[in-house]
Amino acid sequence: MSDALQTSVDSSRVMNASYEGNFRVDESVLENFPTETKLLSASRFGTSEWTVTARLHLQYADGAEDQYFLKSATDRHGRTLMEGEFNAMCELYKSSRDLVPKPHSWGKYKFEEPETYFFVSQYVDMREEMPNPDDLCEKLAQLHRESHSPTNQFGFHITTCQGRIAQSVAWEDDWTVFFIKLLQHVIVLDFEANGTWDDLDKAEKRLISGVVPRLLDALKQDGHKVKPCLIHADLWEGNTGTSSSTGQVYIYDAAAFYAHNEMEVANWRGYYNKISDKVYTETYLKYYGPSEPKDEWDDRNRLYSIYYNVIYSVNHLSQGKAIRQLAYNDMLYLIDKYAPFAEDERPFQVEKSQMATLSSKRDHTL
Template sequence: MAGVCHICPETGEYESLNAIHTAVPELCPRPIAHGDLQDGGYFLATEFLQLHGSSFSRQQSSSRENTLALKLGKLHSQPAPSDGRYGFPVTTCCGSTPQDNSYEDTWSSFFVNRRLLPILNACIESNGSQPELADHVNLIIPIAKYLLSRLSPPSSQPVIIHGDLWSGNQCNGSIPPRIPNSTPVVFDPSSCYAPAEYDHGIMTMFGGFDRNFWEEYEAVVPRGEPAGEYEDRVSLYRLYHTLNHFALFGGSYKSSAIGIMRELQRKYRDRIDGS
């Protein structure tokens, strides 16, 4: 595969697959090797993955116990090997955007310092000066710190997350000879050690995960407390991916991101100003 993320992209995907495979071996192909090519590209070799179609088609799933919701719930239920810190051992790429995963002691500091501020800079690098966008991000930072610092254990504890789990990065597939029958699998991860709900941002951005999926998943991984702020926390996570899409593709993603921030400002401005 050819890559446009020039900061060791194959290392990030290799280590992401390795982390997911170590936790839930039946959820993704095992990575085998990676490296740079002489022409400036890179390669990533994994177990052979034969794709069979959408994992949401229950007829194609090998068993009721192997649904994507239950497998993802299993992944999101296992503590990350990070001593309680948030981050990842290597840089990863979400699309072609490099992500600095240097460890932080709190989830709020990781999200602000390693996701929100860097993606604003990426938007400016790709699209030129963005004073309106920068103003909104500066206003949303204290709201992000407020909301994410209130997420309580066990939901605040870091687990292995996929990092780019939109519906196009999951499918039914087999991994012969290890997994000969069709089962839900994921690929193209951009992992880090973060609260499970961080994955929900990209999962709710484009649809594809229906009510049945979420009911089954939340039976394993309940919504974090305060549950009344769950949707707003997910809006923050979705904001990151919306800004990433603006950095990558431009267009209407900017107005979508500003819309998310305006709604959060409307709801939380008074609480922040009064604290």
């Protein structure tokens, strides 16, 4: 997708443009800024598997200057990506203005081939380093605690995407029902992308019928309730940054929806993320403790991480086998504990010596 768009951008570059740089900016992007705003430069910036990205330097009529980050994607799916991210970032910004770059606008390019959509946000110059655990987790816990679902339900008002994959986030009253639909959606995509695997299919069906209701319905026992909290939903180190000038931690590339807050940090369980360092989860729990029953927190964390692993296997097909095996073994662990098979029906676990390995750490995608 990004190759086709980049070719189009390069070929349509106005040779006598009045601004510097190697990126052609469609006039539809500039129409979202005040009249007489001048584009000083536009240059390719960052790397992405799913989109084309650039940095814009603008000057307003009063002489003030500012920089923006531009992201573009093609075809109807590009609309889903850009509209979803704009709405996700707006919702996060509304709840936590000191945690996300300010979203600016989204829309459709005027040129027709390929059909292209864009998202513009505030540009923040960031250092490439792991986020400070306290700075990140305190703000994240505050976001989860203070955010309020506009419908008092779980989900989101528009489809959001994790990587290139659209999530199933239609509103639901019940967290167990919502999570099952969320998980089933990516399970179907995984089998379409990575092929059938009978034992995995068997484990997934038992997980959904037995384990998910057992673990998630327990959150509502003894008068407890599951609060729909706004989560980033794709939070790993590649989607965080630290301002070079202020040291402030930011999160971006959101796939947001309203969920049980504990789902956020389950993405930190995957060993392919550097943020899997236990200091991050331990620090988060310092600011936002486990839900009741507390002794089942780690099992819920494992359950929620299965969603992230399955969708990762769809987004990164070359690494799909290794991550499917990781998810599969986690399923068997939870099934053995909460909804065991008869001894002669239990699928075989993938031994560590037989597991595929990731070819590299997770790619940084924007």
